[in-house]
Amino acid sequence: xxxxxxxxxxxxxxxxxxxxxxxxxxxxxxxxxxxxxxxxxxxxxxxxxxxxxxxxxxxxxxxxxxxxxxxxxxxxxxxxxxxxxxxxxxxxxxxxxxxxxxxxxxxxxxxxxxxxxxxxxxxxxxxxxxxxxxxxxxxxxxxxxxxxxxxxxxxxxxxxxxxxxxxxxxxxxxxxxxxxxxxxxxxxxxxxxxxxxxxxxxxxxxxxxxxxxxxxxxxxxxxxxxxxxxxxxxxxxxxxxxxxxxxxxxxxxxxxxxxxxxxxxxxxxxxxxxxxxxxxxxxxxxxxxxxxxxxxxxxxxxxxxxxxxxxxxxxxxxxxxxxxxxxxxx
Numbered sequence: 001x002x003x004x005x006x007x008x009x010x011x012x013x014x015x016x017x018x019x020x021x022x023x024x025x026x027x028x029x030x031x032x033x034x035x036x037x038x039x040x041x042x043x044x045x046x047x048x049x050x051x052x053x054x055x056x057x058x059x060x061x062x063x064x065x066x067x068x069x070x071x072x073x074x075x076x077x078x079x080x081x082x083x084x085x086x087x088x089x090x091x092x093x094x095x096x097x098x099x100x101x102x103x104x105x106x107x108x109x110x111x112x113x114x115x116x117x118x119x120x121x122x123x124x125x126x127x128x129x130x131x132x133x134x135x136x137x138x139x140x141x142x143x144x145x146x147x148x149x150x151x152x153x154x155x156x157x158x159x160x161x162x163x164x165x166x167x168x169x170x171x172x173x174x175x176x177x178x179x180x181x182x183x184x185x186x187x188x189x190x191x192x193x194x195x196x197x198x199x200x201x202x203x204x205x206x207x208x209x210x211x212x213x214x215x216x217x218x219x220x221x222x223x224x225x226x227x228x229x230x231x232x233x234x235x236x237x238x239x240x241x242x243x244x245x246x247x248x249x250x251x252x253x254x255x256x257x258x259x260x261x262x263x264x265x266x267x268x269x270x271x272x273x274x275x276x277x278x279x280x281x282x283x284x285x286x287x288x289x290x291x292x293x294x295x296x297x298x299x300x301x302x303x304x305x306x307x308x309x310x311x312x313x314x315x316x317x318x319x320x321x322x323x324x325x326x327x328x329x330x
Contacts, residue, residue, distance in 0.1 A: 150189050
C-alpha cells in the first residue's frame with residue numbers, strides 16, 4: 001500500500017531485493033493456509049528482518065499477527081482519528097532526513113506528553129501507527145532504525161504510567177520476535193532520577209542484543225559520537241530546525257485508510273486461523289513470548305513498583321539491591 005503525503009523521499013530504486021525469494025515466501029504463506037496482507041513491501045519487511053530465511057520469516061509473520069490478537073488494547077480501532085488527542089501532543093516523529101549511515105531516526109520527547117490528555121496506552125498506539133507506516137519504506141527495512149528518547153521533562157506522572165506490566169507488554173509487542181522493526185541503536189538523553197528508575201524497569205525486559213545497543217547520555221556530545229549533528233534537531237545539539245512533528249502527524253492522519261486495511265487483515269488472519277482449526281488443518285503452535293526468567297523479573301518489579309511508585313529514587317535503590325534484575329549500571 002502506498003503511503004499518502006509521505007515526508008520521505010522515495011527510495012525504492014536504491015534498495016534491491018530477491019524477487020524469487022519473495023515469490024517463494026508468498027507460496028509458503030498460501031500453502032500454510034494463512035490469510036494476511038500480501039503486499040510486496042510488507043512481506044519484504046519480514047524477509048529482510050530474518051535475512052531471507054523462509055522458516056524464520058514465516059514465524060515472524062505469524063508472531064506479528066498473533067501478538068495483535070493477544071493485545072487488542074493496542075491494535076483494535078487503532079486509527080489516527082481515534083488517537084488524535086495523543087497525536088496532537090507532538091511527542092514523537094521519524095525525522096525525514098536519514099542520518100550519516102542512511103538510517104531513519106525516531107525521536108520521543110517526554111516533555112511534550114501531558115498525561116492528563118493521553119495515557120500510556122494511547123501514546124503507545126500512536127507509536128505503533130508511526131512504526132507500521134515506517135516499515136513500508138525500503139530504507140527502514142534495510143538500514144534499520146535509530147531511536148532517541150529525550151528524558152528532559154520526564155516527571156512522576158510519566159513514571160506512574162510505566163507500570164511493569166505495561167512495559168512488559170510494550171517490549172513483547174514492539175521489541176521482541178513479533179515485529180519486523182530492527183534497531184541499530186537506542187539512545188536516552190537528558191537523564192534524571194525518574195528516567196533512570198524507568199530504565200530499571202525497561203532494560204531487564206529487553207532482548208540481550210538490544211541491551212548491547214542501548215546508550216545513555218548525560219550530554220549531547222556523546223550522542224554526536226553516534227549521530228552527526230547535521231542529522232539532528234537543534235534541541236539535540238544539531239544543525240537541523242527544532243523538533244516539530246506537525247508534518248509527520250499530518251502524514252499519519254492522511255493514511256487513515258492504510259491503518260483501517262491493516263486492521264482488516266488482522267481480522268482476516270484470525271478468521272482463517274479459526275477456520276483452519278475447525279477443519280483440523282491448523283499448523284501453527286503459538287509461541288510463548290515470555291520466558292520464565294522474565295516472568296520472575298516482572299513479579300519482583302511489580303512488588304517494588306507497588307511499594308515505591310511515588311518515590312522513583314527509592315524505587316531505583318530497591319531495584320539495585322536485587323542483583324537478579326541486572327540494573328546496577330544505572
